[in-house]
Amino acid sequence: MWKPLPLLAALLAVAACAPPQAATPAATQTSSLQRNAEALQAKLRRTPQDAAAWAQLGATHVELARVTFDPQHHPRAEKALTESLRLKPEGNGEAFVGRGALANARHEFAAARDWGQRAVAVLPDSAAAQGVLVDALTQLGDDAGASVALQRMLDLRPGVASFTRAAYHFELHGRLDEARGAMERALESATTPDQAEFCRLHLDELAGRDRPPETYRELVSKAPSPEHLVKYGKALDKAGRSVEARAQYDLALQQLRALGGDDLTAALIAADHGDPAEALRFAEKEWAKRQSVFTADALAWALHVNKRSAEALPYSDRAVALGWRDPEVLRHREAILGSLR
Template sequence: MHPDHAEPPHLPPPPSRGGRRLRNIVVTVALGAAMFAAGVVMLAPDQTTVFRPSGQGQPGASPPRGSIEALQARVTRLPKDAGGWAALGMAYVQQARSTADPATYDRADKALRTSLRVQAEDNTDAEIAMGALAAARHDFPTALRWARKATASGPYSSSAYGVLADAYTQLGRYDEADEAVQKMTDLRPDAASLARASYAFELKGDTDRARALMQRSLAAAATRADTSFAQNVLATLDLQDAAPRAALARTNTGLRAAPGDSALLETRARAHMALGNTAEAIADYRAAIAIAPLPHYLLGLGELEQSLGHREQADKQYTLLRAQDRIREAAGDPADTDAILFEADHGDPRRAVTMAEQTLRTRPFVAVHDAYAWALHRAGRDSEARPQADKALITGARSALFRYHRAVIHYALGDSEAARRDLTEALREPAFHPLHADAARDLLQRIDTTP
């Protein structure tokens, strides 16, 4: 066995009331993974294709291997090549994530269905990519169906178990997600599986273990995308630990290698905001939005501008968010948490409640429970909101925003002591939100000064 592929020891799971948890993962990491983001994670390739965005290379030169142009040329030359169509479909999925262009998902779907027509059975690559596509569209029940097909046709594919883990996580089936992550790590202890293991521990609030595993993922990074992803997660953990200077240094390091990485720019914006460098934060938000106008970038910039009294600039971002939501609604897609929170805080809270209820039917994930709780609170339904706020924190995740939301709900219901506990936890990250952090400090002071 190659030393970089050493198998992790099979340690017994620690006892827990919540069922079987992810085993302690102590591994010698393997190299090689490509980015997969169903929110926060990567997908390890079991194939040799490396997916690259279009437009690389010198004018007049052959397109680089693995680029969209090269894959398009391949399927034009070999229209019965199921693997080529699957690779092209996955490349489109990755392009859509980096550009926030939903039309690219349609191209991905067309390529992948062509692959499945060419090879209907045992087409693991296409099944994995269909699962990734469904996850990117936030259709997690469909992602789970494709992931199960992929693990059946490719039982030794670590990537298949990665998609399975993502689907289970977003469906609120956290013990099953842990089992899928453990299987993925057993099969291939590389950057992608370690990134998922890191997130599993982060979701439980074990940020020390999450950081250690993400450091291993960074050490295993074989591509610029792998490295940028790991640096971004580590910087985000720095922010959670109230270490914005460390986050700033890490994002600067990442951006020197990948200056066009929108996720690193957005995280650097939050680091600048935490340090009071508001002009730099705004510049980074704008740069990230110019690359990919993702909803959480627009909302982050809008609320930062609003906190500074720049109402006109904030409204520009909010107008874009409303336009994006109209497109989503017309397509019949479920709302993401950013859209729900935006509607709750800057629109119609009753509509936000309806949006959250629709999303929860297919995505009972902790972040959706939090958004639902906040929408219910904003709509004046605090008794209904509190159980949802509890569900948002059921895994033990260290989320300052979740804690703040529950604190406000507790206070509205007359439980000042519970509100104080949650506010104290939330303010361990003093700059967790451009608007709500100050509101949290004001509420805590009010509680402390009330006889």
């Protein structure tokens, strides 16, 4: 049985003794990753048979895609990781981790789980390998497996990556006080301004505090991901700026249609701001890939907006089965229940 509270309390005491690290601006982080990629490319021109360097280059491109929201880094990552595995197909833990991280970024969660399991078999003491598993298993709806991997990750490396995952895990189980505690610990562990801002943003969301649209406009200017565009749109809606909000939703949906992969977000946007039939197509496609609380909520809502609330209710039940009480999920559920009264 996973017992995170004693562990988190112990980690707080231990990590409080660690010396603080200097913060690094986001632009500096991107430049550092780019320099690392260039250095690895130069090294590989001299030693093209270096499987480890290819794996490191692939992982760097995965991270560059994350911090810049530039999907062009994904095929570069795949090319480098494929070459690493060609040179060293067995026991190549770094490449397994990189392929798992890439698969998670592309929302290919079953593949990410498989790569994560291969990585853990080779690198049982790698927090990064456990992180790949946590992300994949959470999205696939394997709560027990995600709990085990998360506990192992916390054991191995208590830091921003593990504490933010712990906060998410607690939130999905309706344990908001513990989610806030884990996110506060993540904030204390943050080493860059972007990490700190991410933690503060989610602490506000956990506390139910609304941020002004300008906060999200700045976030979108740094990383115009569909997720951030949707948050910006919601903040604009709450501020009564519905025309501007609709522009953000439309842009997010355009990105999702172009990039593919994230049918979950596309389903939710289309259900609220687009075509109900398209929303249901997106939701059913995502449900075929993974049966998590997230996809259960999206499918329930898509069915509801298509006037199929009786079919939606079992999926809504599944969405809250772990204890998840996200305001949007509760709004969806109340509407579904209300239509059946």
